[in-house]
Amino acid sequence: MTEPKTASPKPPPPNREAPQLWVLSAADGDALQRMQHNLRRHRQNHPNQAAADIAFTLQVGREHFDHRAFRVVPADPTASDRQKAEPNWLTAETPAQRPQLHWVCPPTLTLSDADWRRLIQAETDEPEAREPDRRELWAAIVTARRFRNWGLEPDAVMGYGEGVWAAGILSGVFSIETAGKLAAGQTVDLQLDAPERPLYLGYQGQRVEADQARNPAFWQHLARESSEQTVTGPLFHTPAIRCVFGDPAPRARLNGTAVKPTSLACFSTPGTVTDIDHHLITLLGKLYLAGIEPDWRRLHDQPRRRVPLPAYPFQGDRFWIEDEPPARQTPAEAETPPPRAPTATAMLDNILAKLTEAEAAFLLSLMQQKPPPEVTAPAAQEPTPTPAAQPARGNDPDLENLERRLVAICSRLLKLDQLDPHDNITRLGADSLFMLQLSKEVYERFDTGISPHHLFEEPTVNSLARKLTRMGVAAPSGGAP
Numbered sequence: 001m002t003e004p005k006t007a008s009p010k011p012p013p014p015n016r017e018a019p020q021l022w023v024l025s026a027a028d029g030d031a032l033q034r035m036q037h038n039l040r041r042h043r044q045n046h047p048n049q050a051a052a053d054i055a056f057t058l059q060v061g062r063e064h065f066d067h068r069a070f071r072v073v074p075a076d077p078t079a080s081d082r083q084k085a086e087p088n089w090l091t092a093e094t095p096a097q098r099p100q101l102h103w104v105c106p107p108t109l110t111l112s113d114a115d116w117r118r119l120i121q122a123e124t125d126e127p128e129a130r131e132p133d134r135r136e137l138w139a140a141i142v143t144a145r146r147f148r149n150w151g152l153e154p155d156a157v158m159g160y161g162e163g164v165w166a167a168g169i170l171s172g173v174f175s176i177e178t179a180g181k182l183a184a185g186q187t188v189d190l191q192l193d194a195p196e197r198p199l200y201l202g203y204q205g206q207r208v209e210a211d212q213a214r215n216p217a218f219w220q221h222l223a224r225e226s227s228e229q230t231v232t233g234p235l236f237h238t239p240a241i242r243c244v245f246g247d248p249a250p251r252a253r254l255n256g257t258a259v260k261p262t263s264l265a266c267f268s269t270p271g272t273v274t275d276i277d278h279h280l281i282t283l284l285g286k287l288y289l290a291g292i293e294p295d296w297r298r299l300h301d302q303p304r305r306r307v308p309l310p311a312y313p314f315q316g317d318r319f320w321i322e323d324e325p326p327a328r329q330t331p332a333e334a335e336t337p338p339p340r341a342p343t344a345t346a347m348l349d350n351i352l353a354k355l356t357e358a359e360a361a362f363l364l365s366l367m368q369q370k371p372p373p374e375v376t377a378p379a380a381q382e383p384t385p386t387p388a389a390q391p392a393r394g395n396d397p398d399l400e401n402l403e404r405r406l407v408a409i410c411s412r413l414l415k416l417d418q419l420d421p422h423d424n425i426t427r428l429g430a431d432s433l434f435m436l437q438l439s440k441e442v443y444e445r446f447d448t449g450i451s452p453h454h455l456f457e458e459p460t461v462n463s464l465a466r467k468l469t470r471m472g473v474a475a476p477s478g479g480a481p
Contacts, residue, residue, distance in 0.1 A: 019072050019278045020055035021285055021299070024089070025065040031313050032067045036089050038310035049307050056304035059296035060415065061429030062312065066094045070285035072278060094291035099262070100155035100240040101292055103144060103170055107161030109136040109246040111267045115276040119143070134180075140166035140245035141176065143266050146280065147243070151295025152287070155240070156198040164201050164222045166245060172196035173213045183223065187216040241290050243283070262290075306416060308427035402475040403465040409441050410461055421461040446473045 024039070026032040043049070051073050069089040111119075116135065119142055140163075147153075159167025165179040174182070174192050181190060194210035201208050202222045212218050242263045264283050267276065284294060403421050411419045414429055425434075435452035443449055448471060458464040 018052075018301075019074055019281045020051045021059070021070060021072055021281050021288075022051075022055050023058050023064070023068065023070045023285070023288055025062075025068045026312070027065050027067065029067050029091075029093075032069055032091065034313040035310070036069060038313065042310050052300065053304055053307045054309065056296075056300060057306045057309055057429070059299070061306060061309070062431055063433060064293065068092060068094060068289050070288055072281050072285060090285065090289065092289035094289065095239070097239070098291045101152065101287070102240045102242045103154040103157045103167075104242050104244045104263075105140050105157070105159035105163035105166040105170070106244060106246045107136070107163045109139050109267065111135070111139055111276075115267065115279075119276050136162065136246060137166050137169075137176070137179065139267065141169060143245055143280070144170050149298060150284065151298050152292070154197060154243075156200060157195075158200040158205060158242075160201065160203050160205075160222075161225060162223055163246065164219060167199065167201060168213075168219065171199040173199070182216055182219050185220065187220075190216055192216065241287060241292060306428055308424060311426040312431050396469075398474055399465055399469050402468060402473065403461060405445070405475045406461045406465055406468075409438065409445070413437050413441070419461065421465070423461075424459045425461065426456070426459050442468070446475065448473050 022039075024032060024035045026035055043054075055073075069091040071089050116139070119139065154170075157167050157171040159165070165183055168174050169176060169179055172193060173195055174190070178190050178192070192214045195208060195213055199208040199213065200206065203225055240262060243266055244263055245266050264286055266283060267279065284299075287293075407419050407421055410425060410430075411417070413434055414425065416428065419425075419428075430438075432452065435455045438455055439450055439452045446468065448468065450468070450471075454467075455464065458467050
């Protein structure tokens with residue numbers, strides 16, 4: 001029977017008020033600013049929406065673009081504190097390539113007593129975690145445990161000085177108990193394994209091989225290294241975000257610089273107003289700006305619901321080549337015929353060239369569909385009076401069946417457990433990609449072509465079901481939705 005590498009995590013205390021991470025993203029900076037403005041006005045008009053539900057909807061409701069912003073807010077601030085509780089958004093454009101995530105374990109830690117107690121009480125109830133001489137070790141362990149609970153795993157782990165013990169634990173080489181025996185000089189009856197992920201140790205940042213990791217003397221030598229040197233090594237040639245579980249050694253510098261923009265301290269400086277929970281959520285927001293995302297659903301320790309929020313601010317830009325005032329031409333230029341403007345067919349070919357084969361075939365099939373019956377009725381014919389709209393349920397079985405199937409489709413595409421047919425789906429995360437997917441589903445299931453543009457005109461499942469019914473669509477009775 002082998003000893004566990006790490007202790008089992010302690011469940012979070014019930015009903016603990018946790019700060020919430022609000023995230024926004026857009027295709028460009030202008031749209032991102034409009035999203036911030038729209039959300040601020042929405043918050044003013046809907047003060048009773050829970051901050052945690054807003055956070056959940058923003059996190060899982062839409063695809064995340066490269067222009068990003070975040071802010072950290074309390075779970076449920078009072079109206080008088082809301083302006084103060086919601087600071088300015090921090091924004092950035094994510095790099096073209098996702099950086100790696102490194103965990104760095106230095107030898108020392110500066111952490112206030114209040115933050116230390118909150119951190120330990122929230123993550124573990126093990127008595128040895130409260131021993132003063134093991135504070136650095138346990139601070140790294142419980143913080144890494146929280147990151148892992150959020151779905152964040154490192155691409156590499158680094159440790160130097162006394163920080164090698166935490167690095168060994170976080171990389172899966174040995175347990176907390178074994179680290180204590182190694183630090184005390186014991187070299188026999190120890191279980192040491194190969195690292196579970198790339199591990200770099202010492203001030204020279206050397207990559208640790210499996211046979212080195214299993215050698216107790218190797219670890220004891222590294223822990224006794226002098227701190228009078230710079231932290232270097234091949235790990236620092238890789239674009240990465242480095243989460244530092246402590247303070248750099250007094251004379252050690254990461255990669256030759258005292259402060260790196262890519263180095264994020266996991267603990268706030270003692271004496272600052274920000275508590276440890278707020279600080280770690282802020283760090284998570286900075287990772288999001290860099291392109292590193294957690295498992296959003298695991299951020300919430302209790303079920304959350306998606307709430308209506310402002311839709312994406314589509315800009316309605318025209319992508320036609322505009323006429324410009326004619327420039328003064330030389331005689332030679334006047335004799336040269338102007339370049340031909342791209343035809344509609346050429347522009348369409350350019351668009352289709354950027355799509356997959358399946359997407360192109362589907363869009364072309366939509367263009368070949370006959371127009372809906374309501375727009376092809378003879379102009380001279382007197383319109384037939386349309387009965388007043390009636391609720392779908394209990395009055396029209398065909399409409400009810402179609403609505404039920406559309407609810408199932410939309411719930412699956414939006415990843416919702418429940419969806420009311422009268423909910424505005426654009427406020428629940430329905431974007432242009434969703435409309436394209438829904439248009440494809442309608443085409444495949446009901447043999448009816450309807451463009452994504454027309455779907456935006458029907459913001460609820462109920463109104464879409466009525467539109468399709470007027471087009472002569474009838475869902476098959478029975479069977480799977």
